[in-house]
Amino acid sequence: MKIPVVKNILNANDQIAADNRATFDELGVFVVNVMASPGAGKTSVILATTERLPKDVRPGVIEGDLASRIDADTIAARNIPVVQINTGSGCHLDAPMIRGAILNLPLDAIDLLFIENVGNLVCPAEFKLGANLAVVVASAPEGHDKSYKYPGIFAAADAVILNKADLLQVFEFDIEYFRRGIEMVNPNVPFFPISCRTGAGVDAWLAWLLEKQKSFAEDRNQSVIV
Amino acid sequence: MHELAVTEGILKTAIEASQKNGARPITAIHLVIGELSSIVDDSIQFYFDLLSKGTLAENAALRFRREPSVAICRDCAHQFNATAPLEPQCPQCGSARLQVKGSREFFIESIEVEDENTRR
Ligand SMILES: Nc1nc2c(ncn2[C@@H]2O[C@H](COP(=O)(O)OP(=O)(O)OP(=O)(O)O)[C@@H](O)[C@H]2O)c(=O)[nH]1
Numbered sequence: 604m605k606i607p608v609v610k611n612i613l614n615a616n617d618q619i620a621a622d623n624r625a626t627f628d629e630l631g632v633f634v635v636n637v638m639a640s641p642g643a644g645k646t647s648v649i650l651a652t653t654e655r656l657p658k659d660v661r662p663g664v665i666e667g668d669l670a671s672r673i674d675a676d677t678i679a680a681r682n683i684p685v686v687q688i689n690t691g692s693g694c695h696l697d698a699p700m701i702r703g704a705i706l707n708l709p710l711d712a713i714d715l716l717f718i719e720n721v722g723n724l725v726c727p728a729e730f731k732l733g734a735n736l737a738v739v740v741a742s743a744p745e746g747h748d749k750s751y752k753y754p755g756i757f758a759a760a761d762a763v764i765l766n767k768a769d770l771l772q773v774f775e776f777d778i779e780y781f782r783r784g785i786e787m788v789n790p791n792v793p794f795f796p797i798s799c800r801t802g803a804g805v806d807a808w809l810a811w812l813l814e815k816q817k818s819f820a821e822d823r824n825q826s827v828i829v
Numbered sequence: 830m831h832e833l834a835v836t837e838g839i840l841k842t843a844i845e846a847s848q849k850n851g852a853r854p855i856t857a858i859h860l861v862i863g864e865l866s867s868i869v870d871d872s873i874q875f876y877f878d879l880l881s882k883g884t885l886a887e888n889a890a891l892r893f894r895r896e897p898s899v900a901i902c903r904d905c906a907h908q909f910n911a912t913a914p915l916e917p918q919c920p921q922c923g924s925a926r927l928q929v930k931g932s933r934e935f936f937i938e939s940i941e942v943e944d945e946n947t948r949r
Pocket residue numbers: 639640641642643644645646647648674722766767768769770797798799800801
């Protein structure tokens with residue numbers, strides 16, 4: 604006998620992601636899930652962004668990492684509220700981990716929460732956390748073929764940052780080629796070449812992000828959960 | 830990899846579906862996996878055999894249906910199969926103006942359970 608089901612396999616995770624989101628919405632916290640390969644510059648992008656925030660947008664960070672506290676310590680040194688999640692051998696963050704982490708964050712003193720996912724271009728895309736935006740950070744040294752090799756994560760992005768743009772020439776990175784790969788699976792997704800080293804391009808990314816955060820502050824009923 | 834979490838999800842969802850329908854042993858689980866999701870089916874069966882022992886889903890067969898992604902050329906309208914790594918150019922006209930349509934979904938479509946009369 605056949606029984607129809609039609610349920611997402613990660614349904615249990617999705618439900619907790621929705622709970623997380625309800626908590627964030629209630630407290631007016633706008634949440635960004637930052638995904639990238641190891642070393643692409645997730646922490647650097649978060650720092651470059653938080654440094655430039657207007658005073659009335661207070662940042663917070665959840666750091667996902669296999670084992671270390673290095674990134675969390677860097678963030679804490681800037682007096683930004685931060686919680687570290689060590690995933691051990693896990694290759695991604697999931698919604699229950701975020702549920703636990705937010706118990707240790709002063710959410711009512713945070714307007715913009717960055718979640719630094721585990722460095723990986725495959726798994727994080729499958730696990731919703733309860734965020735408003737999914738941002739993928741690629742970087743020049745990784746090569747311009749990454750958008751063709753990992754279409755899934757680029758398809759899941761609400762914005763793509765190309766970091767280490769100061770190194771484009773060194774790595775003979777063909778930005779148009781890279782971008783065409785993204786456009787194949789995610790047409791018209793906002794694309795920001797930036798350098799955390801020189802600061803080039805960071806303002807354009809920041810302006811876009813603040814626009815999103817502002818529209819959330821005005822109307823918290825945004826349905827898409829990532 | 831995340832196949833362990835995925836397998837746990839499959840098992841839980843399938844067992845719940847059986848329990849709602851008389852809690853009969855599950856013989857097959859039909860899964861749909863979009864080509865743009867990053868699920869690898871081979872390792873799922875391996876985890877599934879371990880995790881399902883002693884449950885309603887012990888001995889259930891996993892049946893995967895992959896939803897293929899297709900690349901469409903914006904210049905000559907040629908369509909071809911799109912799997913990662915994606916082709917940067919249309920094999921017919923050489924254009925780099927391509928669009929990929931495919932799903933990132935992965936869900937359980939249905940389960941099969943033993944009929945009343947075949948019950949052990
Ligand atoms: N040249 C250059 N180097 C950069 C830039 N941004 C980051 N880096 C360097 O790249 C390295 C990795 O940066 P992180 O910000 O730690 O990268 P991450 O993605 O957080 O790394 P993990 O958390 O370890 O996966 C560091 O040595 C940074 O100084 C950039 O724009 N240009």
